[in-house]
Amino acid sequence: MELIPENLFENIPDLYETERNINPTCHIKLFTPTSIFTWYIIEFSKDDMDTCYGLVKGFESELGYFSLKELEAIKGNLGVGVERDISFTPTSLGIVRKLK
Template sequence: MNLLPQKILDQLAANGEANFARIQAGEDTIDHAPVVKLFTPDGGATWLLSETEPDDPDIAFGLCDLGLGFPELGSVRISVLLAHRGRLGLPVERDLHFQADAPLSVYAERARDAGGILA
């Protein structure tokens, strides 16, 4: 399975471009809904990614939870996720059934309250 098909990469890039344009215009950024949910099948890590950097599409922004009870909004390199292997040597997977129902900030609030991503 391709972890991030072109359609997902295109949406992440479009969201990043939209926010970059808003920053350049001095406007507030858009609180995008997550585009993709990634997780470690043999661990507790989960990532909800909403956009990539226009100047470096290897850098994605989203809600990151390493399974330690402290989910955070931040950036992660896609190449690191592609190379990561869990405790049993399994690669990061994409949740094929994930469909966002809220903007990223709502997922972040829920995750802080619960101590982990609920998606």
């Protein structure tokens, strides 16, 4: 993956591992520098190495599934793509929901 180094996937739960957790951890933050969209990865498919489950913040905030390959293909204004916030530390969903 271009967006996320392989060693970071080791600590992310596989899909459905946190489904009974009411306040799971958001492990990785991805964002578009030229728009309002941000993706927080809670789970990652170890099978297809593409499907993620997490919080998507844009015009609204919602939990759902998204594809890393699709995110890597996004090119916004000035050709700038999605980036990983290298300063983000794993944070509970409850706290991330409150972030602006």
